Amino acid sequence: MKILVAFYSRSGNTKRAAGIIAKTLGAEMDEIIDKKNRRGILGFLRAGYDATRGKTTEIEFHKDPSGYDLVVIGTPTWNGRVTPAVRTYLLKNREKIGRAAFFTTCAGRSRRCLAQMREILGKEPMKEGIFYVKSLERDAREFAEGLKKLVG
Ligand SMILES: Cc1cc2nc3c(=O)[nH]c(=O)nc-3n(C[C@H](O)[C@H](O)[C@H](O)COP(=O)(O)O)c2cc1C
Secondary structure, three states: OOEEEEEOOOOOHHHHHHHHHHHHHOOEEEEOEEOOOOOHHHHHHHHHHHHHOOOOOOEEOOOOHHHOOEEEEEEEOEOOEOOHHHHHHHHHHOOOOOEEEEEEEEOOOOOOHHHHHHHHHOOOOOOEEEEEHHHHHHHHHHHHHHHHHHHO
16 A cells, blocks of 8 residues: 655654655655745744745645555644645645545644644545644554554
């Protein structure tokens, strides 16, 4: 089974989780790049605002998700919501993603991030996970092992 782990990460947590999942599943990785500057205090404030408003953004990614049997998609939670980069990725690739699984990393409260991802993709994922910064590695490993059992 060909598996892709596509993710956006501003400060490295989601990238770290994606790496653990990819290694456990023997999957390829694709980092989604947000072309908008999210650095500094202004970038931080704009990030939260854009996520809250459900904004899309200009993104770059390199792998075609239609070439995979399963696409695992990861995003940080911003203001309880999905990031603009992953919102855009899901909208652009809605037709190209067959089976999907979602995860989000957050400091403590994810609220509606995963529900938004489900809504945007328009289908139920095989598995969903919320990983907390404090237990990120363990949460990611458990998620990946659970998913591995599901895909056989
Ligand atoms: C703009 C912004 C908003 C955030 N909002 C939330 C939030 O609502 N709930 C939460 O638990 N963590 C929140 N966080 C923390 C991140 O979700 C968490 O640190 C995440 O692991 C960052 O992922 P990254 O390192 O891959 O960018 C927020 C972070 C940023 C930058």
